[in-house]
Amino acid sequence: DSELKKEDLQRIIELMDGFKASKALFTSSKMGVFDLLQTRPGLDAAQVAQELKASVKGTECLLEACVALGLLKSKGRTGQSPMYENTHLATRFLLSDAPLSLQGYIRHCNDTVWPLFSHLESAVQDGSNQREKAFGKKSQDVFQDTYYNSKEVKLRFMNAMHSIAKVTGKAVATAFDLSKFKTACDIGGCTGAMAYEFTKAHPKLSVTVFDLPAVVEMSEHFHPLHTDNRVSFVAGDFFKDELPKADLYILARILHDWPDEKVHLLLSKIADACTPGCGVLLSEIFLDEERRGPSRGLLQALSMSEGKQRSATEYSLLLKSHGFVTAHVKHTANLLDAMLCIKA
Ligand code: SAM
Known part of the structure; x- marks a missing residue:
């Protein structure tokens, strides 16, 4: 039947927007939003922007998106800009020193998996991974040729494994x-x-x-x-x-x-x-x-x-x-x- 169901629309929008939500999570985690708000809860967007050395406009958008995603809470004050703090989800999984921190894995998703998935069409066409397209390097063995070639990438991969293994x-x-x-x-x-x-x-x-x-x-x-x-x-x-x-x-x-x-x-x-x-x-x-x-x-x-x-x-x-x-x-x-x- 041709009637539009609200849940159907909701579901398809969720899928279309999924990548924006992921990237908002990756970016706020990488920029240190959750660590900052853990030590200094109640900052407003301008204060967060100053600490992170980012634009006020951009920070405001990012913080508001995090509230909508359930990662931050905001407290409105009449005539003043809202104050932000972490939700339990952020405190549990997004702080760098939380026992169940997923920060290492999130960083890997942002820096490694995201570039790979941006070449998904070619990956499906070729049936092979797109590491060369994404990172400009040919590789046979993903570990020895991609992850362990540079100390930075190696530590990032190890951190990612470490965080999942701890969870x-x-x-x-x-x-x-x-x-x-x-x-x-x-x-x-x-x-x-x-x-x-x-x-x-x-x-x-x-x-x-x-x-x-x-x-x-x-x-x-x-x-x-x-x-x-x-x-x-x-x-x-x-x-x-x-x-x-x-x-x-x-x-x-x-x-x-x-x-x-x-x-x-x-x-x-x-x-x-x-x-x-x-x-x-x-x-x-x-x-x-x-x-x-x-x-x-x-x-x-x-x-x-x-x-x-x-x-x-x-x-x-x-x-x-x-x-x-x-x-x-x-x-x-x-x-x-x-x-x-x-x-x-
Ligand atoms: N077992 C860990 C866990 O569950 O968190 C890590 C899993 S990770 C996906 C795969 C691991 O296999 C990496 O630590 C990698 O260095 C290791 N590995 C890959 N090729 C290997 C090889 N040829 N010999 C020994 N270890 C290897």
Whole structure:
């Protein structure tokens, strides 16, 4: 029927405006709006503009947009300009020093993902990522050729991984009973954020973080205040080098980056290192079996990396072909799901 439904119009407008909302969030986060208003709540637009060294007009527009998006609150004063402060959402996720800060990931979205998505048409036409168009550099391996080429980009990527791992770490670490495992190896464990969540949740577990030398050499920048001697770091290439021995191998957000051939290469190395009873704890976004959602996973796939997003069944089958039996699958309420597989 031709009647216009208000919800339909609302939904389509939300989708059309989504990119403006994202960019407003990225910009206010990058300019330091939320950190400033946390230490000095109640500033007006002119004061914020002065602190951020930005125009009053631009700052006013940005702050008003943040209010409409639920990131800031404004208090009107008769005859005076409104005062701004953070909402609980901003305090929880957008301050640089909040325990669940997403600032690192937001920065990565702004500086890396946004330029890639601005070439989405070519990405879809070619079926390949647009890193060369977006950043002017040819690359084979996204990590070694793009992210770890410059210290600045490397730290930005590590910060992004760190912030997501801190938000999801506890849900992944507590998804299953891991009491029978004494040693774990976090393959591609980056800054160690996930490893620290595992040792916090499992007092008898030690975790070795295995990642590329370029990453391991920077890991001390990310150690928590109270370091834990049950977390250690080993540098190497998981496609080429020997993997550290462990009872449990953690693969968090690793397999989606790689095509099936590379996944088989890595899984066969893990299987070789395992004795019966050893485990693999896989953590990814699991697509629905019909590939209809979650949209987060399907939208991420549009960055057209070498890898692909898979369902829990697809991951189970990949692991099964290396002798791992899926024991449990858990859809957490957090950003990542988890699966525990045991070597037969
Ligand atoms: N597991 C972490 C997490 O969930 O937050 C980080 C995931 S990140 C998407 C992928 C990680 O794999 C990066 O830290 C990267 O350096 C690492 N990596 C990529 N290629 C690698 C290789 N060939 N050998 C070892 N680590 C590698």
